[in-house]
Amino acid sequence: MKRFTRMIYKNPDEMVFGKAKFPVSQRWNIQIGAGYVLPEIKVAPVEGSEESKEKMVSECRNITQSACDRAVAIGLPAFMLEQEHIFQQTNNPEWTAECTQIQAETLENYHDEYDIKISLRATPADIRLEERSPGLRESDYDNKVMESIEASAANGASDVAIETIGGKSVSDYGIARGDPKAILFGIGVLGSIDMEYMWKRIVNVCKKYDCRPAGDTDCAQANTAMFMAGGLLDKDCSHTLAALARAMAAARSLVAVECGAIGPLKDCGYENPIIKAISGVPIATEGKNAVCAHSDLMGNLTAAVTDVWSNESVYHRQEMGGTTPEVWLQATGYEAALMNTALQTGQEKVLRDLYTLTDKYRDPQGLVLAYDNAYRIGEAIVKYGNDPYLRSRAAALEAGAIINEAVDAKKMYLTRFERDSLDSALKIFEGLPAESDQFIDECLRKYSRKIAEFDPKSYEL
């Protein structure tokens, strides 16, 4: 496995939505990152659809057909449909097979009739449970995940993505207690180890089919921190600490690309701009059109360098304006159209900068993901590119420096809680050992004892 030790982008200004250094081609005449932005639609299966395979297949078909109907009704030239599997789909790979197949068929019909460009993303669920022996590796659940990935690839998915959960037990502990060391260990070390285990296999499976290995997000860790951080007035997780967690997540999610994933990276990876800067792969992101799913503090900023623009996920039901697959594809479709107009008229950098500046100082989490700062974090990562521990730590330190500079420049203002937790985290990180082995040893000793769910065997430690 080749680690990234240099940046693919030469400077941040090169980065812009709709264009990636390494565009991806898929069936049905789709190119991603090749000069246009694709809108994405994703809808959660309705309650009850999990009761039988037939219901789930019909649900998947219905979501697909509604999305297609609206796409042609409003003239979208292209779109991506993602299906995030629920437990039952992944746990029963034949469900995966049939669901994927009906979706592929439906999409192909529209492609044939209207010449519309379509991409189908399948996202099997990572149903592994660390606390249930034998844990993350070679358990029954682990096998089902791989079988489902293969069933997706074999039955018409244009690409597969996943949100793996390696290291979650430790990072959860760290996030809830504001313990920066646990977060670094959970994300930077354990997360990266598990990524390698998963992604080498995923890439091998995809090679057998006309299906691309896309990417993985640190939903289980950095998004948990972001969720707990919540709005400006919430008090469950410091927003500066969440910003550091995000920076570390980039070092972790990069591993998928190092194993052969080619993008577009999955939508809920808010760390994706950093990975794009490092590796040049196209990315999916979400923001102001994902308010149905959750509230973030950077609804525009996340569009700045995106290639696929997503609604994250929404209940499957009726709105006054149509069904939710219709309504939310229209939402992301119109935003993508705006970006494409900018690309066509050569104004993409202006729009990118407006997107960015709208949220750059709304919250420290947005600040570190502004494309210029994302690039800086990327540089910090590749500097220590060969060592997952050191590169996550470097990412966190750089994110801290970025926040502190903005504070000094009187552009970012922090609450006491944010200020204190940042200072304390940076102090801890600065004092950590320079050797990975030593850090791992320390952490194993400390956290194996404190965290019941954490099982070093799941990471071959």
Next chain:
Amino acid sequence: MKRFTRMIYKNPDEMVFGKAKFPVSQRWNIQIGAGYVLPEIKVAPVEGSEESKEKMVSECRNITQSACDRAVAIGLPAFMLEQEHIFQQTNNPEWTAECTQIQAETLENYHDEYDIKISLRATPADIRLEERSPGLRESDYDNKVMESIEASAANGASDVAIETIGGKSVSDYGIARGDPKAILFGIGVLGSIDMEYMWKRIVNVCKKYDCRPAGDTDCAQANTAMFMAGGLLDKDCSHTLAALARAMAAARSLVAVECGAIGPLKDCGYENPIIKAISGVPIATEGKNAVCAHSDLMGNLTAAVTDVWSNESVYHRQEMGGTTPEVWLQATGYEAALMNTALQTGQEKVLRDLYTLTDKYRDPQGLVLAYDNAYRIGEAIVKYGNDPYLRSRAAALEAGAIINEAVDAKKMYLTRFERDSLDSALKIFEGLPAESDQFIDECLRKYSRKIAEFDPKSYEL
């Protein structure tokens, strides 16, 4: 009453979002059209809330509080809350009073605590029924509407708006049958007559209070046409005819301003850009963040010269990302933030042009509302400014010319249905009498007979 016979804007390029020639000031430190765009949130009361005054009051309070909570959670500097009354509120003015009061109180608390700028818009329902004697004038329903407007003004609304329905009986007939003459009569003549009747009284009521008379939309007519026109593949109303109806609607909705309404004009008036060009008042509009309510074919274009950006209306219920007042305020709030960033950085004209060009050629309805074309239609209207009939006709002819020029330039492509209905409508309009009286006479003779609901007495004809 002074009719507009000259344009307030000297050229289309002067028009941009967030700025109006005549900004409006309201309580709670709000300025509209004074250099920033306000997001608007509107939520339909849940089923069952109509059962009692107590339920409706509690529903209104709840919507308000949720919206405020999210506004401060994501750092919005300002927003507008609109409450569109349902039948029971308007029909029972004491409901209006109490609902408005609780909303004003709740907003004021947030204003006091957070220094957030807020505007409260009340939109009483036009519950008059032309077919139920004595019709639109001096019926019981008519009185209730005025009482509700007064109750809104007296109990804390920052402004009042309304969607009056004069002329609907005839325009409905015309829209369903593709009869351009009926549409012109219904919108241009009957609509304008009824507007005058309503708006002179509304402006007088508002003068008594710290409440602004805002505006009126042609929802009942032009939006009905737009709704029937639907998506690209729908077949209920020709999109070219809907475009002409929209142009006529501008001539009709302008009457509110001529009677003393000062804006921001109400969100669902897609004709508002034309009226802004003519009169300089600020406007509310809706588009890509109103997909919850309906699908239009110009989700970005409608933002180009807006001052208040609305979600139209959504079910009151839970999303994964919070309650709908929260979620949809966040949606409009983030878009308004983008526009405000553009204003701050001097890039507003670039963003305006991107918004416009994204939809200019998606559909003929968007084409005629692109700000340059909206301006042209405005010029056609003021040229015949003193005559409601002639100015609506001129608006329609100009809209037709705009579409035909775009077709000739090979920028707009029409279906046969659109082509034929446009040709036929323009031919009919060109052949109409040059005198209002003669046109009215002809129409009275023709449509009184054919349309059971139409009652000339409602228009003093």
Next chain:
Amino acid sequence: MSYEELENKMDQTFIAVRYNVEIEGAAIKPEEDLDVVNIIPTEEPFRAIALAVLYEDRDASLANVEKALANDIPPIDIINKGLMKGMDAVSLLYTKGFYFLPDLMLAGDGMMEGIKECEKVLGHKSETKGTVVSFVAEGDPHDIGKNLVVMFLRAGGYEAIDMGRDVPTVDVVKAIKEHKPIFVTGTALMTTTMTVFPKVVEALQKEGLEVPAIGCGGGAVRKDFVESFPMSVYGVEAYHAPKLADAIVKDKKTWKDLRKEYADIVGEFVSEYS
């Protein structure tokens, strides 16, 4: 860069595809459509009568009917073999996407004109497939959807009693008692007026009355709401109304069947019914 310069840089199809234009086939004469050929009678005077409806020519329609009546053609035949066949063809062309709503409305006007002439000779109302009662919920002024429903029902051969809008719930119940409809259609466009539907059902149940089905539709009405009380079925498109009525009349379907078989009955994918 100026607006014009920006505009000139654009390739519009990159942003928005006008699929309506893209997929439009060649223009054909309506009577040459293969399915229409099978519907329009070959025998005169019925062919001329049907074609006048197909061509939306109200005057010609009237003249044809008058001539046929003068020639002692039975009014029932004029209606069933002529006017209705023309309208069937029109409906079909609408479903196929060649005809548009105004075509339907104008053809319908022509057909109704002809039927009225025939009824004058008959001395009574002509037979219909059945009676339907249509209303807009109390407190609701939105009536275009209802108007379309009524139009489609009439075009489909039903007698549709149009009760108008903002109709007091008691009046709806009264009308149901009076007309004993095979189907009731209710339209509401607001969350706060769709609550009338369960009230109608309750009132009917109290009086021990039943109708095969109440179709509830309109802008803000949701399927989950409509299915939360009995006797009702969620209606999606106005042109589904006669198909639902047909299913009731011809296939004796109940509201329970309609809920289950909706998409099959209307013969197309309906997003709300997966």
Next chain:
Amino acid sequence: MSYEELENKMDQTFIAVRYNVEIEGAAIKPEEDLDVVNIIPTEEPFRAIALAVLYEDRDASLANVEKALANDIPPIDIINKGLMKGMDAVSLLYTKGFYFLPDLMLAGDGMMEGIKECEKVLGHKSETKGTVVSFVAEGDPHDIGKNLVVMFLRAGGYEAIDMGRDVPTVDVVKAIKEHKPIFVTGTALMTTTMTVFPKVVEALQKEGLEVPAIGCGGGAVRKDFVESFPMSVYGVEAYHAPKLADAIVKDKKTWKDLRKEYADIVGEFVSEYS
């Protein structure tokens, strides 16, 4: 214009106001907060024990408790007059917005450590306000919400049985039989796993079992869904859990009461309960 130039033109407060910073009051010492003064005992050694919890000092907490036990202070008093008071103050500061979740977690760790010491002396588990069973629905891996619920319940003086995540429904029923909880909390973050809740209720009903209430919460769970079956109440925030439990234990509230009085019971505006 370059990115930097654009950025330099901006007045950020025009776009986004950092209300968290704007409304922040002056820093105060936790023990000087007026409400905290009323909670923390003045008498030693209880004051020192409570303050150690308030300061989230696990080592000091343990040392204080050991000293007090050595001095023959009854373990029950150490828990109730010392440790729990400290935790009450911490919870209060969290509610007031001065303390944050990590404070709660760390103070909780300190408290638990102290309680364990006391229990060693007691020879059995200390009395709690009651037992609660907490689980994450079968097929659902999301567990942070549940972890918070468990933490808040424990901080509030309840024995919370943490069953983990992806818990087979039969095991939940078994645990309820075994522990006879005064309250059950279920967490599900997916539309397709929240359907476990009514199944639990059904299983209980089949066996003729009842619990005062099952609180159902989590990301994708909606109130309307939870209220579509009996015995359940929709839970919004994790810190509401002990308040709901208190209402059950102290005020004998049933699930029906909880549904009706939720906002009052938790003492704040709750958007989902208007």
